[in-house]
Amino acid sequence: MSDLFSKNYFEIFELPVGFELDLAQLSAVYRELQKEIHPDRFVSAGDQQSRLAVQMASLVNQAYDTLKSPVSRAHYLLKLGGLDIDHEQDTTMDPMFLMEQIELREEIESLRLQSDALAETDRLLSRVKGLMAAVMNDFAQAYQQQLFDKAHELSRKMQFLNKNIQELNDIAVAIEDELLG
Amino acid sequence: MALLQIAEPGQSTAPHQHRLAVGIDLGTTNSLVASVRSGKATTLTDDNGDSILPSVVHYAADQTIQVGRTAQALAVTDPHNTIVSVKRLMGRASKDLKTLAEHIPYQFNNDNPALPRIKTTAGEVSAVEVSAEILKQLKIRAENTLGGELSGAVITVPAYFDDAQRQATKDAARLAGLDVLRLLNEPTAAAVAYGLDSGEEGVVVIYDLGGGTFDVSILRLNKGVFEVLSTGGDSALGGDDFDLAIAEWLVAEAGVTELNASLNRQIINEARRVKEALTDADSVTVSLLLGEKNWAIELTKDKFNQLIDALVSKTLASCRRALRDAAIDKSDIKNIVMVGGSTRVPVVRDRVAEFFNKQPLVEIDPDKVVAIGAALQADILAGNNQGGELLLLDVLPLSLGIETMGGLSEKIIHRNTPIPVARAQDFTTYKDGQTALAVHVVQGERELVADCRSLARFELRGIPPMVAGAARIRVTYQVDADGLLSVSSLEESSGVEAKVSVKPSYGLSDNEIEQMLRDSMNHAHDDMEARKLREEQVEADRVLEAIDAALLADGDRLLENDEKSLIEQSRAALSALRQSGTAEQIKQAVKTLEKTCEGYIARRMNQSIHDAMAGHKIDEYTTNKDSK
Numbered sequence: 001m002s003d004l005f006s007k008n009y010f011e012i013f014e015l016p017v018g019f020e021l022d023l024a025q026l027s028a029v030y031r032e033l034q035k036e037i038h039p040d041r042f043v044s045a046g047d048q049q050s051r052l053a054v055q056m057a058s059l060v061n062q063a064y065d066t067l068k069s070p071v072s073r074a075h076y077l078l079k080l081g082g083l084d085i086d087h088e089q090d091t092t093m094d095p096m097f098l099m100e101q102i103e104l105r106e107e108i109e110s111l112r113l114q115s116d117a118l119a120e121t122d123r124l125l126s127r128v129k130g131l132m133a134a135v136m137n138d139f140a141q142a143y144q145q146q147l148f149d150k151a152h153e154l155s156r157k158m159q160f161l162n163k164n165i166q167e168l169n170d171i172a173v174a175i176e177d178e179l180l181g
Numbered sequence: 182m183a184l185l186q187i188a189e190p191g192q193s194t195a196p197h198q199h200r201l202a203v204g205i206d207l208g209t210t211n212s213l214v215a216s217v218r219s220g221k222a223t224t225l226t227d228d229n230g231d232s233i234l235p236s237v238v239h240y241a242a243d244q245t246i247q248v249g250r251t252a253q254a255l256a257v258t259d260p261h262n263t264i265v266s267v268k269r270l271m272g273r274a275s276k277d278l279k280t281l282a283e284h285i286p287y288q289f290n291n292d293n294p295a296l297p298r299i300k301t302t303a304g305e306v307s308a309v310e311v312s313a314e315i316l317k318q319l320k321i322r323a324e325n326t327l328g329g330e331l332s333g334a335v336i337t338v339p340a341y342f343d344d345a346q347r348q349a350t351k352d353a354a355r356l357a358g359l360d361v362l363r364l365l366n367e368p369t370a371a372a373v374a375y376g377l378d379s380g381e382e383g384v385v386v387i388y389d390l391g392g393g394t395f396d397v398s399i400l401r402l403n404k405g406v407f408e409v410l411s412t413g414g415d416s417a418l419g420g421d422d423f424d425l426a427i428a429e430w431l432v433a434e435a436g437v438t439e440l441n442a443s444l445n446r447q448i449i450n451e452a453r454r455v456k457e458a459l460t461d462a463d464s465v466t467v468s469l470l471l472g473e474k475n476w477a478i479e480l481t482k483d484k485f486n487q488l489i490d491a492l493v494s495k496t497l498a499s500c501r502r503a504l505r506d507a508a509i510d511k512s513d514i515k516n517i518v519m520v521g522g523s524t525r526v527p528v529v530r531d532r533v534a535e536f537f538n539k540q541p542l543v544e545i546d547p548d549k550v551v552a553i554g555a556a557l558q559a560d561i562l563a564g565n566n567q568g569g570e571l572l573l574l575d576v577l578p579l580s581l582g583i584e585t586m587g588g589l590s591e592k593i594i595h596r597n598t599p600i601p602v603a604r605a606q607d608f609t610t611y612k613d614g615q616t617a618l619a620v621h622v623v624q625g626e627r628e629l630v631a632d633c634r635s636l637a638r639f640e641l642r643g644i645p646p647m648v649a650g651a652a653r654i655r656v657t658y659q660v661d662a663d664g665l666l667s668v669s670s671l672e673e674s675s676g677v678e679a680k681v682s683v684k685p686s687y688g689l690s691d692n693e694i695e696q697m698l699r700d701s702m703n704h705a706h707d708d709m710e711a712r713k714l715r716e717e718q719v720e721a722d723r724v725l726e727a728i729d730a731a732l733l734a735d736g737d738r739l740l741e742n743d744e745k746s747l748i749e750q751s752r753a754a755l756s757a758l759r760q761s762g763t764a765e766q767i768k769q770a771v772k773t774l775e776k777t778c779e780g781y782i783a784r785r786m787n788q789s790i791h792d793a794m795a796g797h798k799i800d801e802y803t804t805n806k807d808s809k
Contacts (some may be wrong), residue, residue, distance in 0.1 A: 003787055029794070031406040034487060036793050037570050037786060039601060043333075043362050043562045046724050048775040049782050054661055056786065058603040127322045164701060169505055177498045 003054055008080060009063035012076045019068065019077060019140040028062045070136050071162045074143075074155040081148050093156065099162055104128070111171055117157065118175045125168045198295035200332040200697050202362065202563035204370070204555025207312065207336055207350065209268040209419060210392030210522065212236045213549060214319040215556035216327060217565070222374070223555040224549050225326045232476035232549060233324075238265045238314045240303035248318040256377065260286045260442040262301045264423060267315075269393045271353075272345035274296070286442040309353045316357035333362040335559040337551050339394040340366035341578050343624050344636050344666050351663070357646040362562040364663040367391075369407060369573050370554030371520040372544055376402050382516035384410075385431050388533055388541065388681065389551075390496060393419040399507040409576045409598050411506035412498040415534040418492065420456070420523035426488040427452035427480070434692075435469060435476055438590045444471075459481055460525050461483050486528045489773040493529055497536050506597055519540040577660055584621035584630045593658055596626065600660050607673075608654040617653060621664070640669055645675045710764070717767040724771050728752055731785065741785050741790035751777045 010017045013029045035041075037056040041047050066072045108125060114120045135157045142151040203216045211233045216225040224232040231250075232411070239252035240262045247255070256263040264287070269280070275291040290298045291303050298305035303559075316336075323331055338350050347364055354361045354741075368387035376385075382402050389396040396414040400407050429449045432440065437448075451467060458465045459482050468477040504511065517533060519541045534540050545553065548640060558573065560566050576597045582590035594604050608618055618641040625633030646653050653673040660666050728748070736745055755770040762770065 004790060012541055027408075030410070031403060031572075032572075033572060034407065038362065038574070040562060040571055040572060044564060044723060046720070046726060046771075046775065048779065049786075050784060052783060054601045054659065055603070057662070058601045058659065061274070061599040061602050064602075065602075100370050163368060173502050173505055176501055 004059060009067055009076060012060060013067065015067075017077070017080065019070075019074060019136075019143050021073070023068070024066055030060065033060050037144070039172065056134045069131075071155075071158050074158055075138055077143060078148065078152055079153055079162065081143075081146075081151075083148060083152060094124070094153065097157055097160075101164075104164055108167060108171070109173075112175070118172065118179065121168055121172045121175060125172065128161055128164045128168065132165065135161060194774060198407040200235075200563040201327050201329050201566055202333050202335070202556075202565065203319075203327075203331060204336050204365075204552050204557070204558035204559045205316065205319055205336045205359075206367070206370075206552035206555060207268065207315065207338075208236055208391055209266050209394060209421065210236055210320060212315050212321050213552035215549070215552040215558050216323060216367060217560040218327075222553045222560070223626075227322055229473050233760075234318060236266050236267065236313065236315055237263060238267070238311050240301035240306065242302040244531075246303070246304050246312050248313055257443060257446045261288065261447045262303070264301075264306075264311045266300060266393055267308050267311040269417065269421075270297075270299075271312060272343065272347070272349035273308070297436065307764065309349050309356060312350070312353035314357035316354055316359060320357055320359055331359065333360040333392070333559065333563055335363050335555045335562065336361055336368075337365050337366050337367045337370050337555050339389075339391070339414065339416060340368050340396045340398050340409075341394065341414040341416045342664075343416075343579050343634050345624075345634060346416070346715055347664050351665070353661045355546075363561055364665075365410070365555055365558055365573070366396075366398065366412070366575055366578075367551045368396050368412070368518075369575060370551045370780065371518050371557065372398075372400050372402070372407055372554065372556035373557050373571065373573070374550045375516075375518050375542060376407065376435075384509055384513050386500070386514055386519055386537065387520060388496070388500070388524065389414075390529060391419050392421050392523070393417070395419060395496050395499065396501045397496070397511055399503050406569050407571070407573045409574060409599075410509065411503045412504065412576060412578050413503035415495065415499060418450060418495060420521070422492055422528075423456055423489050423523065423526065423755045424452040425452075426450050426492065427455060427485065430484075430488055431467060431469070434478055435471065437458060437471065438698075448686035454487070455480055456526070460527060464674055482527075489526075489528070493532050496529075497532065498763075511537055514539065516549075519543050520547050520550050575662065577602065577664060579624045579634075580626055580634065581636075581658060581666065582658070584623060588630045589628060590625070590630050590633050591624050592658065592704045600664055601662050603657055603659045604724065605655050605657045608641075608656060609650050610644065610647065611649055613649050615649070615652075616644045616646055618644065618655065620668075622658070622668070637668070639670075640717050641670050647674070713764040714767075718759060718773070719766045721755055721767050721771055723775060724750065725756060725759070728774065731781075735785065735788070739788065740781060744781065748774075748777050748781065760783065 004012065004164055008017070009139055012033070015021055015025065015029075027087055034057065037053055037060065039053040039057055042053045045053075066076050111117055111121055111124065138157065139151055139154040142154055195203065200603060201215050201216070204222070206213045206215075213224050213232055215236065226232050227249075234249045235253045236254040237249065237256060239255045239259065240249040241247070243312070252263055252537050255266075275289065275294040278285070278297055283285070288300045290300055293464055294296075296307055298307050299311070302318050303799070320331060320334075334354065336350060336354055338347055342350070350364060351361055371387050371389065372385055376591065383400060383449075385400050387396070387398045387400065389398075394414065394416050395717045396412065398412045399410045401410055402408075428445075431437075431448055431452065437444070448469060453468060459595045460478070462482070464479055464481045466477055467480050468475060470476075500611050514537060517537050517539060519530065519533070524533075524541075524543070524547050525623075529540060530543070558571070561571055577594055577600050578596060580592045580596045581594045582592045585591045592605060594602055608620075610618065620641065621630070622628050622636045622639065623633035624636050627633050641656070643656060644654060646745040654670055655673050656668060656670045658666060658668055731743070732748070751770070751774040754765070755774050758766050758770045
């Protein structure tokens with residue numbers, strides 16, 4: 001029996017290493033694991049065991065959080081593949097993609113001036129989500145073919161698009177607040 | 182004994198003694214205590230049959246302290262010495278009070294800006310001490326009703342409470358002599374109260390509008406696991422603000438120009454009465470005694486709805502945000518649970534129903550639902566309900582960050598991250614031979630440190646002198662299941678553990694709490710030494726019971742012979758000292774035994790994970806369609 005702390009995040013959930021994953025299984029195993037190790041199970045067990053439970057539950061939460069979101073999952077896969085992406089120097093990007101980003105930024109900035117700002121925001125949001133889905137698909141393929149450099153660039157694109165999505169969500173919330181008081 | 186909770190379900194491990202555990206809803210306006218008795222959670226009442234204890238404390242010049250209705254009666258005549266809505270002051274520093282100050286009749290001593298003290302005729306008191314008085318009262322009530330000493334309590338806090346407010350609540354409990362099993366988020370407690378009764382599965386929204394706080398939480402219920410998907414709200418918005426809205430309108434209508442504390446209290450009490458009356462009536466007569474004259478005016482429900490319209494809208498804006506954070510669509514929501522006395526206001530119910538396009542659940546008394554949920558959780562945590570599959574997975578309500586150059590906050594752990602959680606961060610030195618480093622931890626969503634709450638300043642000392650940039654200091658931030666932060670650090674290149682001196686920016690140090698315990702009336706006659714000994718003996722019993730049951734269950738399977746005999750030696754040593762040793766000796770023996778068992782315990786926990794996973798096939802998991 002191997003130790004929880006020596007497993008990678010996929011092993012913790014008994015999932016095959018790969019970008020495409022069964023989210024239903026992920027959360028089912030997550031709940032199953034937490035039932036065993038959550039600190040609430042060890043409230044009166046003394047300091048030592050409570051501490052261990054906190055550490056184990058933190059690890060499982062961290063693993064769950066990382067795998068749940070496609071962006072952090074991709075990032076993690078590249079790390080498992082041996083890429084030192086936390087200290088990367090090379091930040092060259094596909095010029096076409098950068099152009100697209102510049103245009104997107106301009107669109108995002110002008111959103112609030114539109115007459116139907118909320119609907120426009122939602123429209124743009126679903127367009128960006130479409131772009132994201134396509135990039136995710138490419139990433140999955142690149143990773144499977146072990147084209148790590150290509151996968152790396154795609155993962156950076158995912159980060160850009162993810163930021164766009166977050167920003168659009170924030171704008172939508174702000175517009176709703178203004179509209180609805 | 183909980184060492185044993187990892188035994189197979191249904192397999193009794195050791196004869197279990199029922200432990201008296203309670204759930205406490207420490208509210209802004211009212212507080213309640215509940216417990217599970219013969220399998221059913223009920224609120225406990227006072228001698229008059231009242232469940233509700235008004236969260237009001239009165240301090241008299243002769244040092245007598247009154248809590249509850251008797252104190253409430255004194256609020257009008259003696260406003261400066263009658264502390265109401267103290268929850269709003271919990272974990273607040275002097276500068277936070279300025280925004281509340283115009284509505285608070287108290288005078289503060291701000292000598293320690295992190296812990297403002299309220300001036301009363303009986304002396305100065307902190308919000309923590311006032312809350313402790315309320316908790317003591319509930320503790321006495323519970324012990325009288327249940328007929329024994331409490332082994333522990335679950336205390337509820339608004340999900341939106343930050344670290345300082347949670348810590349203050351825990352401090353208050355400690356001061357009241359309560360062992361806190363868990364700080365539980367109020368909305369989660371409410372979901373437990375509803376969820377257990379109906380065996381509900383699906384996504385649920387908890388809309389909790391109390392006296393002083395608003396919380397919204399989105400939870401997913403699945404096979405006994407409550408997973409918090411997102412939380413939001415406003416820690417300074419509640420039914421008290423409805424009262425204030427009416428009061429401000431009254432002041433304007435009556436043309437009151439000089440408002441003293443006593444008149445202010447009279448107006449606010451009248452506003453509250455009128456608000457409550459408007460739940461059933463369409464129009465209510467408001468009357469005030471202004472000097473000699475009796476002044477009256479009519480307040481219609483429509484006008485009242487208009488007065489509080491903006492406040493209700495603010496709660497719905499928080500709901501929208503929480504839905505977005507959880508990535509949940511309104512149509513995915515199975516139920517809306519209403520919590521808090523302020524959800525009795527009809528316009529609140531109507532607008533919530535309109536917003537979610539679904540009638541909210543109101544079957545359980547909104548004043549009692551939180552305490553009932555807390556009692557159910559307390560029962561499980563105390564180990565009384567071993568078959569209970571219930572598990573509550575909470576999230577961090579507000580992001581944790583550290584101050585970076587230019588006074589900006591860099592987020593380390595984002596809000597809505599499941600807890601417990603740990604994050605590590607690497608620092609280095611920027612000068613040759615630098616041996617110390619200062620870190621400032623803040624909590625909040627804003628960019629500027631100045632707009633966030635300062636939690637603590639850490640100084641990392643004892644870094645071995647090296648050239649600039651060579652040291653690699655790993656700082657680990659650990660948030661426990663209560664949502665409380667602790668920090669540790671390690672210099673990695675040399676393996677030296679840099680000392681972290683934690684200086685909380687708020688609240689009480691352990692020494693201050695000890696001092697207060699010593700000072701407080703309740704413990705003045707206690708022999709501190711005897712108390713300490715008793716505590717260590719109880720701890721020793723707990724550890725002995727746990728280790729015996731563990732050894733019985735799988736000692737032979739998981740331990741080599743020599744490991745087992747080492748453990749048995751330490752066990753025997755502790756057992757002997759338990760009878761005749763001093764507090765310090767017992768403490769050391771417990772430590773030694775725990776140290777000996779370290780590897781064994783880790784093996785047991787890994788084994789239990791292994792067993793849990795082995796009991797299932799992959800197909801079982803994939804048939805769950807409810808997860809996203």
